[in-house]
Amino acid sequence: MSDDDRANLLALYHQMARGRALEESVVALMNSREFRGFYHPGRGQEAVQAGVCSVLQKDDYLMYAHRGLTYLTAKGMDPALILGDFLGRVGGSTGGLGAGTVHCVDIKHGIMGQGGTLGSSFTLTGGLALASQVLKQGRIATAFFGDGASARGTFLEAGVTIAAWKLPVLWICENNGWAVSARLADVQGTEDIAPRAAALGFYTEVVDGQDVQAVQAAARRAADVARNGRPAFIEAKTTRVEGHYSGDTQPYRDKDDVASAKDRDPMKLAREVLIGWGVSDEELTRIRDDSAGEMAAAESRARLTPEPTRERIFEGLWV
Amino acid sequence: MTVTEITYAWAINHALDEEFARDPRVVLFGQDVGRMGGVFGVTRNLYDKYGAERVRDVSIVEHFVVGGAVGAALGGLRPIVETQFADFLLVAGDESFHKLPKWRYMHGGAFTVPVVVRAPSGIQGGVGAEHSQCPEAHYWHTPGVKIAVPSTPADAKGLLKSAIRDDNPVIFFESRRLYRVKGPVSSDPELVVPFGKANIARAGTDLTVVAWSGMMPEVLEAAEVLAAEGLSLEVIDPRTLVPFDWETVATSVRKTSRLLIVHEAPLTMGPGAEIASRAADELFSELDAPVRRLGGPDVPIPQNMALEQFCYPQVSEIVLAARELIRW
Numbered sequence: 001m002s003d004d005d006r007a008n009l010l011a012l013y014h015q016m017a018r019g020r021a022l023e024e025s026v027v028a029l030m031n032s033r034e035f036r037g038f039y040h041p042g043r044g045q046e047a048v049q050a051g052v053c054s055v056l057q058k059d060d061y062l063m064y065a066h067r068g069l070t071y072l073t074a075k076g077m078d079p080a081l082i083l084g085d086f087l088g089r090v091g092g093s094t095g096g097l098g099a100g101t102v103h104c105v106d107i108k109h110g111i112m113g114q115g116g117t118l119g120s121s122f123t124l125t126g127g128l129a130l131a132s133q134v135l136k137q138g139r140i141a142t143a144f145f146g147d148g149a150s151a152r153g154t155f156l157e158a159g160v161t162i163a164a165w166k167l168p169v170l171w172i173c174e175n176n177g178w179a180v181s182a183r184l185a186d187v188q189g190t191e192d193i194a195p196r197a198a199a200l201g202f203y204t205e206v207v208d209g210q211d212v213q214a215v216q217a218a219a220r221r222a223a224d225v226a227r228n229g230r231p232a233f234i235e236a237k238t239t240r241v242e243g244h245y246s247g248d249t250q251p252y253r254d255k256d257d258v259a260s261a262k263d264r265d266p267m268k269l270a271r272e273v274l275i276g277w278g279v280s281d282e283e284l285t286r287i288r289d290d291s292a293g294e295m296a297a298a299e300s301r302a303r304l305t306p307e308p309t310r311e312r313i314f315e316g317l318w319v
Numbered sequence: 320m321t322v323t324e325i326t327y328a329w330a331i332n333h334a335l336d337e338e339f340a341r342d343p344r345v346v347l348f349g350q351d352v353g354r355m356g357g358v359f360g361v362t363r364n365l366y367d368k369y370g371a372e373r374v375r376d377v378s379i380v381e382h383f384v385v386g387g388a389v390g391a392a393l394g395g396l397r398p399i400v401e402t403q404f405a406d407f408l409l410v411a412g413d414e415s416f417h418k419l420p421k422w423r424y425m426h427g428g429a430f431t432v433p434v435v436v437r438a439p440s441g442i443q444g445g446v447g448a449e450h451s452q453c454p455e456a457h458y459w460h461t462p463g464v465k466i467a468v469p470s471t472p473a474d475a476k477g478l479l480k481s482a483i484r485d486d487n488p489v490i491f492f493e494s495r496r497l498y499r500v501k502g503p504v505s506s507d508p509e510l511v512v513p514f515g516k517a518n519i520a521r522a523g524t525d526l527t528v529v530a531w532s533g534m535m536p537e538v539l540e541a542a543e544v545l546a547a548e549g550l551s552l553e554v555i556d557p558r559t560l561v562p563f564d565w566e567t568v569a570t571s572v573r574k575t576s577r578l579l580i581v582h583e584a585p586l587t588m589g590p591g592a593e594i595a596s597r598a599a600d601e602l603f604s605e606l607d608a609p610v611r612r613l614g615g616p617d618v619p620i621p622q623n624m625a626l627e628q629f630c631y632p633q634v635s636e637i638v639l640a641a642r643e644l645i646r647w
Contacts, residue, residue: 061394094427105426112393113426117413123383124418127390127398134346134372135395154413157380161387165375316428317463319486 001277010279012212013270014287015050019070020267021291022079025299026069026086030246035086037099041242042068044210047266048174048236049144050074051215055223061110061128061141063121065174066102067240071144076109079298084305091305096312110139119152121145122171126158129167133229140168140226148179150193156200162231163201169231170222171197174209176240181252197233209236210266213273239264320507328361328498330472331437334479335362335399337508339369342397345483348375349384349401349437358403359439359498381407385414388434389422389488397433397483404450405440405492409457419488420463431486435479441533441583442615442631443495447622451630453532453584453615458490459560459593465489465514466560470535472502474558477512484511494533515562519571523553525645527571529594530581531556534632538581541637550645560590568594569602576607577644583631586614608647611640 023042029035042049045068053074056062064071073079077093082104084092093104105113112128115121121143128141149155150173162169173193177184185191194204203225205218215236222232239261243250250258271284325333339345347365349357353376356363366374377384381402388398402408408415415436423430442451458466465487469475475493482489520535521542530538535556542552553571557564572578578598580591591612598610613632620630 092427094425094429097425097427103425103427105429107429113422113430115413115418115422116425117417120386120413120418123386123414124390124393126383127387127392127396128394130346130387130391131394131396134391135344141390141394154382154386157383158387161377161380161383164378317424319423319431 006274006277006279009213009270009274010287012050012054012216013267013274013284014291015054015074016046016070016212016267016270017288017291018073018294019046019049019068021288021295022069022073022082024292025083025295027246029086035099039100039246040067040244041246042070044239044241044261044265045174045176046070047212047215047270048172048209048238051212052142052172052219052234054216055220056142057139059110060139061112061125063112063125063141063143064114065144065146065149066114066118067146067174069101072104072111075111077104077106077111079295080301081106083299084302087302088307089302089305090308091302095316096308097316118145118149119154122152122154122158125169125171126162126167129162129169130165132168133165138227140170140223142170142172144172144174146179147173147175147177147184147188147193148182150196151188155196159197159200159202166229167231168226168229170226170234171202171231172234172236174238175235176238178240180244192235194233194235202231202233204233204235206235206237209238210264210269212266212270241265320505322503322505324501325472325504326499326501327472327475327494328359330476330504331361331479331493332363333504334476334483335365336368338480338483339365339373341508344395344397345399346373346375346391346396347399347401348377348387350377350379350403352376352401357401359495361498362401381410382414385411385436386418388436389414389418389432392432392434393422393430399435399437399483401437403439405438405454406449406452408436408438408490409454415458415490416461420461424463432488433486434488435482436488436490438490438492439495440492441494441496442620442627445622445624445627448619451620451627453492453582455492455560456584456588456590459590463488464561467491467514467558468531468560469558470494470497470532470556472500472504474512474518476504477510478514478558480511481514485514492532496533500536512558514559515564516558517564517567518556518558519553519567520556521552521554523551523575525551525575526553526577526579526641527568527575528552528554528579528581528641529557529568530554531558532583534581534583537632537634538637540634541641544634544638545641550642552641565597572598572602573605576605577647578606578610579613579640579644580610581613581632581637583615585617586612587617589614608644611644613637613640
């Protein structure tokens, strides 16, 4: 363990803490009924998102998924833009149209939005990577998705074309074993997603998604491969602590399964490593407090902008 | 600059060629559009001329064709894609009804999505219920996408050039029955036909007929038949359904006091219903006869060529309907 290793893991811990603090702000807005839409908590999956985004360049494309917020802030997006979307303010990234995460957008950080129909990112990342290839930009196009979305037909259609065209694509499957109430093995007949990507010709990595350092190392290898013109795939075995949406009490799930997911909390695991490396508990507490403070300040900034009026629905359809 | 007689298919090819030459961000992909030059020969020579980087064949991947085009547009290209048959566009339902028309709006107007989807449509050659449809009403019902329905070689070229230069997504319906029809087309690379501007294909006084794309030959022939009887049809080709040039239609109806809409798509909930409804709303006091629609019968299109001809309005039906309205 070098000073660089420690600084790197502290930075990853900070990104996980920021994502979790933002999620806690959102849940508080739901509890106070200020945000009345749906939110899909990403607690337990922060290491995958922080680890992968830590190796991306600022202009690499990100198509995020619906679960959690860590990839957005780790990619560089201002949390005030995200909270503005939750609060339905014109200062949100969608100018007051969005409500929640699925359409957050930040072009200057390569965050190209997200579709409400899962699995649509497969084809869109293929197109983004095609643009990067034709325009010789050297950007890679990343998509995060769950094990459920990996069943979509778009996976195959985009996958074969991306492989044929040698596009700079990196797909990250956050395999938490659950698609809403369905267990992966029950509905897909397997626990493993990476073999189907390997069969298409993608470079694949399978990694413990709770170990942020392992995710980062796998992502560095995979991103290098993708940038050099062979599509790459990471299957991160991860855990879903909360229900499908905030408020889902998960009656379909064993208590033991939830308990073991909590036990594999990626921030807890990273903390144990850092303490072992001589980092003080106070420093880690300060990182978490700073993250919470950052999100509180972001929320205040988001509140400074007004709510949209009816005219907003007619704006922006056409160029 | 010259004007030559070329086919509708070749006019589309010229538009593609000129726009490829003008803008290096233009790319084309779809089944068989590359080496083969398209199953209808529309994209011939482009692969040889512009190379494998910009002209790409794909497998049977309609989801990717449309979704990949949206992604490529977000990344700064100006993709043109072909779905081989308009029916296949429906395979890519999520991409064509959701991603293509909604991506810009859903994200607060942050993006432009300059995609052109070329969709060869209509009844021709006994290809059956899943290769013969005119699904323009489905997309007219979906806010966020422009729709072109050219009926002449010159319009096909000029409208496609407008579509490629447009920052909005466009579905470009090409009539397969018209591919081999010739007409005068200018070689001027800057001659574009604007969207939302109807063409008065034939001036007249007794009845306004609105028709487009593959129905135009039948309608113009019916107008000739009726002219011999001293009845005068004004035939309006809107050229694009989105945007729709309502003013030209309304001006004509104010003159003729009668309106007939003719389209190939099935009658029920077809595009004519929208035009008729708007006429009822806005031109009620101008009308001397009911607004009439002619469309395909509400059946899937049989593969038997002897039967498929009954699945879009024929000249005799148009003549009968027009005569009845004029004599109302």
